[in-house]
Amino acid sequence: MRRGNIIKLVALVLLVAAAVALSIKPLVDPVKGIPLGLDLRGGVHLVLQAEQDKKGTPITRDDIDKAKAIISNRVNDLGVSEPIVQADYDKKRIVIDLAGVSDPDKAVDILKTTAKLTFRDPQGNIVLQGDDLKDAKGGQGQQQGYVVNLTFSSEGTKKFGDLTTKLIGQRLGVYLDDELLTNPTVNTPILNGQAEITGYDTLEAAAKDAVLMRSGSLPVSMSIAEKRQVGASLGVDSLNRSIQAGLYGLIFIFLFMLVFYRLPGGVADFSLIVYALIVLWVFYMFRVVLTLPGIAGFILSVGMAVDFNIIIYERVKEEIRAGKSLRAGLESGFSRAFITVIDAHVTTLIAAITLYAFGTGSIKGFALTLGIGILASLFTAITFTRLVLRLTVGINPKMNTRWFGVRRDV
Template sequence: MRRGNIIKLVALVLLVAVAVGLSYKPLVDPTKGIPLGLDLRGGVHLVLQAEENKAGTPISKDDIDKARAIIEKRVNDLGVSEPIVQADYAKKRVVVDLAGVSDPDKAVDILKTTAKLTFRDPQGKTLLQGDDLKDAKAGQGQGGGFVVNLTFSSEGAKKFGDMTTKYVGQRIGVYLDDKLLTNPTVNTPILNGQAEITGYSTLEDAANHAVLMRSGSLPVSMTISEKRQVGASLGVDSLKKSIYAGAYGLIFIFLFMLVFYRLPGVVADFSLIVYALIVLWVFWMFRVVLTLPGIAGFILSIGMAVDFNIIIYERVKEEVRAGKSLRAGVESGFSRAFITVIDAHVTTLIAAITLYYFGTGSIKGFALTLGVGILASLFTAISFTRQVLRWTVGISPKMNTAWFGVRRDAQ
């Protein structure tokens, strides 16, 4: 029994050490690691204000909702990592945070463009609109140059087929926001619902127009009422300070647990390392964007995880002082502390869920990291720590209770 427990503990320590070593590079990789938010990575903060049309038609909540959805689709198509797009109905605007954008001005132009796509006959009458479009993709044309390949919906394909049949030998115009993109001559009817817009000098220009066409046109015109860039240097400085604060806090926690709880304190410190690995890997797998409030939520959950260990250990010490063996004290202490720990986890988790559901932006980030941390600490406190303590007390049936912070004369 003694030898088997020692082997299990040594194997577990080696396994966690290897996991820590293998985790460092993928978790902190600047391109594939845990994505950083605007406040840590730098980027641009935009406020797009909706404007009434010339007829003075009032802007509705539905208009803002549609604008937000279209802008979010455009941002996602641009490949921006985890953007934050929020609707402000009271002020009739859309707030956008883009982290790590290499060309903010180009991104701004794409987001605010109304992107109303129309196909017009030789007399300038609109026959087909972007609503009939199913997809748009950039590519290279057969004769060189770059193009946007269009795919129409079933209804749009019928309209396009009728239009190209009627105007064989004549030119039809393709417009984006009343600006002529191309004016091709129809050689034969096009009945397969496919079309091609030519004339792009670069693949990037074609791709940007494809994004606009694919996302659809905004229901209202949008102007940039606020544009603020967040420098990467500010983000790096904030990240370093957060890391230092977290490191100092962890060192203090580790020392506190060692001094006051002796051997169980070592187990608690080891469990905290496992806890941190679990949380960080969850962040990485689900691409949770890490922000300053998110780091605060993570650090808070670490403190709560330690607090749960303290509750459990105090119960264990009470059982040992009452005359029970270390093995019986561990089992009884965990059983007595179980309800208290579960209650604390559940109530805090409810608060985190509420913040995430009703909050926005950084509040959601805080709530998400706090919630993930609570679930991870529940596992480590109730399951992992308990099993490691079982193996520890199983090393020797006559282990000195002083290693658990209980003097013999106190039993």
């Protein structure tokens, strides 16, 4: 039995050590690792203000919701990693954080453009709008140059077919926000719902207009109310300082647990390593964007995980002082501390869920990392720590109780 516990404990330690070694590279990979937010990676912070038209038409909540959805689609088409797009209904604004953006002016150009697509006859009358457009993609032209390939919906296909049938031999102007993109002559009816806008010098220009057309036109015009760029160097400095502070805190916690709780303290330190691995891998798997508030939530959850271990160990010490053996004191202490630990977890988790549900931006990040940390600490405190202590006590059930911080020989 004793030999079996030693083998299991050694295997567990080696398994955790291997997990740590194998986790370092994927977790810290700058491209595929845990995604970093604007404050850690650098990028651009934008505030777009909705503006009334010349008629003074009121801007509704529905307008802001539609604008937010369209801007979100445009951001996704830009390929920005883990963007944050939020609506401020009171001020009629949309707040956007784009981490890792290298060309903020290009992003601003695409995001705030109204992108109203229209088709006009030779007299300049609007004969078809882009509402029936299904898809738009930039690509290489059949002859030379670059084009935007348009695909209409089933209803749009019929409308476009009727239009091109009527305008054979005439020019059909294609406009984006009242700017002429192309003015081709209609030679034959286009009945298959496929059209091509030519005249682009670069694939980038064609792809840009395709993004605007594909995402749809904004219901209101947007202007830049705020534009703030966060340098990558500032983000790196913030990240380095956060990591440094976290390491100092962990070292202090490890020493504190070892000095005051002896053997259980060492087990708690070992459990904290497992806890950190679980949390970081959850961040990695679910692409949780790590920000400074998020790091604060993670560090707070580390402190709570240690606190839960302290509650359990104090209960165990009480049972041993009452005369119980190490094994019996361990089981009884965990059982008695269970309700307290669960209660603390649940109440804090409720607070985290509330913050996430009603908060915005950085508050959501803080709440999310705190919630994930709470669930991970519940697992490590109740199951992993208990398993390791059982194996340790099983190696020598008659060990001196001073290893548990209790001055009594069993």
